[in-house]
Amino acid sequence: MEQETIVITDVAPRDGLQNQAVAISTEGKLELVRRLAAAGVRSVEATSFVSPRAVPQMADAADVVARLRGELPDLRLSTLVPNRKGLERAHAAGAPEIAVVLSATETMNLRNINMDLAQATAVSEETLAHARELGLRTRAYVAVAFVCPFEGEVPLSTVVRLAQRMREAGAQEIVIADTIGAAAPAGVKARIAALADTFEIDRLAVHLHDTRGLGAANAWAALEAGVRRFDASVGGIGGCPFAPGAAGNLATEDLVLMAEQSGFATGIALEGLLDAVGYAESLLGRPLGGRSSAWLRRRYGAEPVT
């Protein structure tokens, strides 16, 4: 029987690093991506074209994109852009793919970018449309698509409506994000089912955080619902700056372990991911790793930093 394939976008270089207290050199970021690529990762969210004043960690976005394109031309590179200005910087740097982020609630948008939901939606739509005119590949995140830290449970109908708006504005891939890691598997199943009624499930990706230890269970619920595209972050690095209570992303190694042991092909080697985790630990100076990491390290004889 032919194995089904899942596509994992490693978001450690962007979602993982953006809030770290330690400033990471451009060379450090490139080396992390090199190690991910060596492990078999074929898609990364490389950086973010946000204001360097707001997020100094991402000030080298143009350099990161240019150098990765030169060094790893076959790696799929996505870059976050907050608006048309960010898009223009991304395009000038040679970014082949951009992603916009639309939070699903009024309060999250107001707190995060000082816009209401209608304004934020319009900015994302305009950015997507322009990106398509420029011939770029496009993703749109629907953030806090399960629970908002300010408004609580987000209505399913809102998530479906916003996802549909992003799709119509030109997003080739819609990423449903559990930004604060508050989802449970039954909710994942219900949301995916509703979204799959709205557009092709192959356009849908899921972005999970592991705050409550349910990241892998939520990913399994999404897999069972037919999703084959996932964000994950090697070592579980990450968190959300504007969302109180957010902890790390679902770890790439946890997702790969679960998927491969369940008969899916990821193209990614666990031993290579452990090497990337070890490198990320040396960059950040602290222990990292997903829920499987104690076992993986015994299995492959790798030692965590102490």
Place this chain on the structure above:
Amino acid sequence: MEQETIVITDVAPRDGLQNQAVAISTEGKLELVRRLAAAGVRSVEATSFVSPRAVPQMADAADVVARLRGELPDLRLSTLVPNRKGLERAHAAGAPEIAVVLSATETMNLRNINMDLAQATAVSEETLAHARELGLRTRAYVAVAFVCPFEGEVPLSTVVRLAQRMREAGAQEIVIADTIGAAAPAGVKARIAALADTFEIDRLAVHLHDTRGLGAANAWAALEAGVRRFDASVGGIGGCPFAPGAAGNLATEDLVLMAEQSGFATGIALEGLLDAVGYAESLLGRPLGGRSSAWLRRRYGAEPVT
């Protein structure tokens, strides 16, 4: 809509404590069970009537059973018995329910109890039959029902055959155990489906370990396959002697969190479980807790031991 209920047997007092280096007093065991009961747990695996020389931690089995029956008459109490001799001790102590353990492979039985699979099966059958004659409630574990540390992947047909044998011998509940925590959700789904073809799914329970961080995902796969009876261990206490340092059993708090957030009723309060985890930490002198514990402690303002 009426909520579906799941039944959780907390195995911390037996599976959790039996391999701990620290000797736990009878009073300590009783207090742990009291706190579990106060949290809403209605079923525990209280102790094991094994040889006190082999497992000194369980030497007070008769006393534990007698005192718990007196103090908490409504709590469902299961006790492990290795054979007819253990059964007789359990019966004399007033145990209302026993469980036998049958490992699914030749090598595991030889290493564990120096019997081949046929001998071990016969011992379990005889013990179950006698327990039914004595009017006791009965469970039968099929251990290493996924992967054996010596023989690798265990054939599904073997697991189904052994479960059927235990059922025919009088086991009222069959517990499929991922003894070394090597299962993945696709395997759980496949095994449950095959077993549910053989006998009523309400007779089936699942016992998971969290060695690779997939405990909650595996529990979700079992829930989706229709299983409503689970073993779990508060704080994730436990572990398998074949994987030293491995994470222990699926933590009761992780299972309760996932199930309740997915719309199932457990009757168990997370805050009460945190209290039991804190008590277990004081008994064992080390930090405990499942994958959700960092979040739960923030949520309920409890502090881990340091």
